[in-house]
Amino acid sequence: MKKVLLMGNPNVGKSAFFSRLTGVHVITSNYPGTTVEFTRGHMLVGGKKAEVIDVPGTYTLEPTCKAEEVACEMFKEATREAIKEGDIIINVVDATNLERNLYLTLELMEQRIPVIVALNMWDDTKHRGIHIDVEKLSKWLDVPVVPTVAVTGEGFVKLIAEVHKARTPRVRHHTRQERWEDIGRVVKEVQWIEHRHHTFWERIQDLTVKPRTGLPIAALVAYLAFKVIRFIGEGLIGYVFEPLFENFYTPLIMKLSLLLGSAGFWHDVLVGKLIKGGVDYMQSFGLLTTGIFVPIGVVLPYVLSFYLVLGALEDSGYLPRLAVLMDNLMHRIGLHGFAIVPTLLGFGCNVPGILATRILESKRERFIASTLISIGVPCAALQAMIIGVLGKYGGGPVALVYLVLFLTWVTLGFVLNKLLPGFSPELLLEIPPYRFPPLRILSRKVWWRAKGFLREALPIVLMGVLIVNLLYALGIFDFIANFSAPVVTGLLGLPREAVAAIVIGFLRKDVAVGMFTPLDLSVKQLIIGCVVLSMFFPCIATFIVLIKEIGWKDMLKAAGIMIATSILVGSLLNLLL
Amino acid sequence: MDMSPESKNIVSLIQMRSGQSGVVVGIAGGFGAACRLENMGIRPGKKITKVSGAFLRGPVTVRVGNTQAGIGFGLASKVMVELHK
Numbered sequence: 001m002k003k004v005l006l007m008g009n010p011n012v013g014k015s016a017f018f019s020r021l022t023g024v025h026v027i028t029s030n031y032p033g034t035t036v037e038f039t040r041g042h043m044l045v046g047g048k049k050a051e052v053i054d055v056p057g058t059y060t061l062e063p064t065c066k067a068e069e070v071a072c073e074m075f076k077e078a079t080r081e082a083i084k085e086g087d088i089i090i091n092v093v094d095a096t097n098l099e100r101n102l103y104l105t106l107e108l109m110e111q112r113i114p115v116i117v118a119l120n121m122w123d124d125t126k127h128r129g130i131h132i133d134v135e136k137l138s139k140w141l142d143v144p145v146v147p148t149v150a151v152t153g154e155g156f157v158k159l160i161a162e163v164h165k166a167r168t169p170r171v172r173h174h175t176r177q178e179r180w181e182d183i184g185r186v187v188k189e190v191q192w193i194e195h196r197h198h199t200f201w202e203r204i205q206d207l208t209v210k211p212r213t214g215l216p217i218a219a220l221v222a223y224l225a226f227k228v229i230r231f232i233g234e235g236l237i238g239y240v241f242e243p244l245f246e247n248f249y250t251p252l253i254m255k256l257s258l259l260l261g262s263a264g265f266w267h268d269v270l271v272g273k274l275i276k277g278g279v280d281y282m283q284s285f286g287l288l289t290t291g292i293f294v295p296i297g298v299v300l301p302y303v304l305s306f307y308l309v310l311g312a313l314e315d316s317g318y319l320p321r322l323a324v325l326m327d328n329l330m331h332r333i334g335l336h337g338f339a340i341v342p343t344l345l346g347f348g349c350n351v352p353g354i355l356a357t358r359i360l361e362s363k364r365e366r367f368i369a370s371t372l373i374s375i376g377v378p379c380a381a382l383q384a385m386i387i388g389v390l391g392k393y394g395g396g397p398v399a400l401v402y403l404v405l406f407l408t409w410v411t412l413g414f415v416l417n418k419l420l421p422g423f424s425p426e427l428l429l430e431i432p433p434y435r436f437p438p439l440r441i442l443s444r445k446v447w448w449r450a451k452g453f454l455r456e457a458l459p460i461v462l463m464g465v466l467i468v469n470l471l472y473a474l475g476i477f478d479f480i481a482n483f484s485a486p487v488v489t490g491l492l493g494l495p496r497e498a499v500a501a502i503v504i505g506f507l508r509k510d511v512a513v514g515m516f517t518p519l520d521l522s523v524k525q526l527i528i529g530c531v532v533l534s535m536f537f538p539c540i541a542t543f544i545v546l547i548k549e550i551g552w553k554d555m556l557k558a559a560g561i562m563i564a565t566s567i568l569v570g571s572l573l574n575l576l577l
Numbered sequence: 578m579d580m581s582p583e584s585k586n587i588v589s590l591i592q593m594r595s596g597q598s599g600v601v602v603g604i605a606g607g608f609g610a611a612c613r614l615e616n617m618g619i620r621p622g623k624k625i626t627k628v629s630g631a632f633l634r635g636p637v638t639v640r641v642g643n644t645q646a647g648i649g650f651g652l653a654s655k656v657m658v659e660l661h662k
Contacts, residue, residue, distance in 0.1 A: 176615070210628070211633075327635055426650075430646050
């Protein structure tokens with residue numbers, strides 16, 4: 001055996017299954033469509049290493065929507081090799097939804113690749129009063145069937161022991177109708193469901209999806225999520241990161257500053273300007289001061305708290321319900337409800353948000369969603385800095401920035417929906433039951449994403465700070481400032497120097513907000529600056545992903561929209577505030 | 578919509594009240610729509626319960642077996658259900 005293909009419907013716990021088999025950490029979520037790319041890992045089968053490939057979830061091998069097309073293409077690619085090389089398929093089945101899941105199983109069995117079936121979420125069948133005769137099912141399908149619980153690891157020893165027994169049943173090609181008929185017959189024989197009344201928990205589930213109760217609950221969830229993110233973020237900064245910097249890092253830096261003679265080129269690049277004889281992490285702008293403090297001391301705490309809350313929301317199963325509730329509004333801006341998921345991801349970092357727009361059906365939807373994310377969804381790093389510079393003036397100014405971004409997001413979406421040809425497709429989304437987020441998976445996910453942030457962001461922040469210093473030293477900022485003064489000063493009411501921040505915003509928006517600090521801006525100017533910076537242009541990482549995902553031409557269109565919108569909104573704010 | 582006397586009990590998902598249940602009798606749409614719904618377990622002969630729905634032409638949520646699904650307004654109007662008496 002060379003490879004093991006992991007296949008199943010969306011939302012059967014396949015990613016958790018994969019990380020259980022291989023020990024590789026995959027981001028799992030309690031909503032369909034998390035996996036948009038192949039994930040590979042290794043497992044041991046009978047002492048031999050085998051490659052495991054996590055194929056994105058699909059209901060069928062005959063694609064009916066975009067996410068399935070992706071999965072089917074990958075499957076075809078993999079099967080071509082698989083038939084040649086004697087690979088096998090582990091078909092992960094949601095045991096609580098046997099009937100629906102078996103359709104893919106039957107399709108897989110027609111592919112002439114050995115199959116073994118894992119009845120996952122086996123523990124849930126017990127609480128739901130579902131009884132499945134595993135032996136009978138296995139006999140009927142003519143392949144091994146093993147009950148498993150990916151979250152706890154139950155059944156995996158047996159599964160791995162049985163993997164080599166995977167077999168190819170001799171099944172001819174069936175029509176859709178025939179498959180459903182077969183399934184009806186087998187389910188009747190192997191499954192028996194106890195009749196149960198609605199549990200208290202199920203009633204709660206219904207409340208969160210009915211518009212009348214669901215919308216207020218959604219507003220409450222959003223408010224609480226924001227509060228909790230801020231509470232944890234500020235707590236981490238106040239009790240962990242700031243004391244660490246003050247007590248351990250600052251003395252080191254001061255020694256270095258003395259060593260470098262308190263001034264001069266290298267001092268300015270590494271430590272930056274001394275303010276009142278000491279370092280000011282937001283204003284000094286040296287590589288080792290601001291360059292380290294912004295990503296670690298300001299942004300990282302919020303990245304941690306954001307992904308903790310997002311992870312809890314993802315794994316609880318709340319997001320698909322939010323998608324259903326938001327479908328109405330989203331249709332008006334040319335998307336359907338599920339686009340709320342990439343949007344929420346964008347609040348962490350725009351890059352995964354834009355990657356996740358792959359689950360949307362049409363090119364038009366992807367264009368609208370990506371443009372809206374780039375304009376109206378500030379990433380965690382940017383938000384942390386906005387809260388950092390505006391938070392001291394109370395909740396009002398921060399709330400105003402969010403309100404302006406939200407209104408722009410809605411209005412622009414509405415306009416794009418009217419202007420672009422085409423229509424938005426209908427929502428059809430499975431709503432998984434609520435689950436308590438497994439803490440082990442949750443903490444791993446936070447750790448994984450935070451590590452990703454440091455690996456991706458830290459070098460660019462440092463480079464950004466370095467470039468800021470060089471551009472200042474070379475007088476290039478002065479040149480750009482003179483050149484763009486009519487727009488920046490005339491329309492937006494910002495000082496000429498603020499243009500330097502907007503330029504650096506292309507590199508990293510958190511660094512750019514930091515550049516506002518030494519300028520002594522008024523609250524109004526800070527609000528305008530933050531809004532313009534959020535919307536003006538995507539940061540370099542987002543920019544590259546946009547080109548890859550929507551192409552050069554659409555990227556240019558999107559960039560035009562972004563620049564025009566930000567100048568328009570910024571000027572309006574300047575007039576109104 | 579066919580509202581002849583012998584099919585009085587047949588309504589679309591939109592016309593059902595929340596909490597009502599019935600049996601799916603057909604999907605008045607193209608093959609693509611039917612396939613997508615079938616994959617969710619929504620196909621003729623299956624018992625379906627409407628959980629909530631269609632507020633301001635928003636989506637409908639239904640329960641079929643152990644699956645709960647959200648269905649956009651247009652698609653939901655194509656799912657024909659015979660109501661339980």
